[in-house]
Amino acid sequence: MTLNPGIAAKIAATADHAKPGTCPRCNAPVLRARAGRIAALDVTADPTPLDLAGEILARLDGRLTWRLITTALGIQRIAWRSPSVPTADPVIADHTCPPQPIQEALL
Ligand SMILES: [Zn+2]
Incomplete structure (x- = not known):
């Protein structure tokens, strides 16, 4: 079974797949996704993984933290x-x- 290309594009647009890009304000590399299935949120995140101390500092700074999941097919979510x-x-x-x-x- 193959998906209609239009439907496949709509699924990809609403999925939580991480898409690399750059910040329009500071040109830093970022990852963008729509995280969540029911109450989805547009996420723009720094691509560099944090250690525990970095995560604590980010949360103290009021920033949300996210899991960067790599699926068996190599797709990042x-x-x-x-x-x-x-x-x-x-x-x-x-x-x-x-x-x-x-x-x-x-x-
Ligand atoms: Zn920026």
Whole structure:
């Protein structure tokens, strides 16, 4: 059975597959996905996995963290991360742009 290409494109557009891109504001590499099945959320995350200390700092900074799952077919997905449940998947955090220089600080 093969899917109609239009239907396959709609499924891909609504799936939680991680798509590489760049931040339009700071040009940093990011991963984008629509995470969640029922109450989905558009996620823009930094692609670099965090260690435990990095995840704690990200959460203290108010950023959500996500599991970066790689399926058996090699497709990366971004899924909700429950901080109370240990995970073997890499953990990534929401992207935040680096602070912009303030003109007064340059003088
Ligand atoms: Zn940015």
